[in-house]
Amino acid sequence: MNIPKQVKIGAFEWEVKANDNLMHEREERAVTRPKRLLIEIDPGTQKVAQEESFIHEILEAICWQYNIEFASHKELWVMSVVLHQVIKENPEIFKEV
Numbered sequence: 001m002n003i004p005k006q007v008k009i010g011a012f013e014w015e016v017k018a019n020d021n022l023m024h025e026r027e028e029r030a031v032t033r034p035k036r037l038l039i040e041i042d043p044g045t046q047k048v049a050q051e052e053s054f055i056h057e058i059l060e061a062i063c064w065q066y067n068i069e070f071a072s073h074k075e076l077w078v079m080s081v082v083l084h085q086v087i088k089e090n091p092e093i094f095k096e097v
Contacts, residue, residue, distance in 0.1 A: 001051045001088065003041065009061050016054070018043040029053040032060040048084075055087070056080035 007014050014037045022028050022042035030041040030053035039057040070076045
């Protein structure tokens, strides 16, 4: 999976940056900063962890942007892990014909 430098969610362009200090400062692999339209990912984690975290942060950005509430953060995390698996194992569904 390619983690881009920007991702468009709705009408907004979110910047995606590497942040080497997330695991040290906050013990997180990634974080969403809605007011800055920024997603930060710790590049020191395994590739699959970065990819799952990227999907998770996209879902968090969608929830923030559209005022969607999940019952728990754990549910959002499970959705991101499963969605990552679907994307990785079925890349052909995202290709335009």
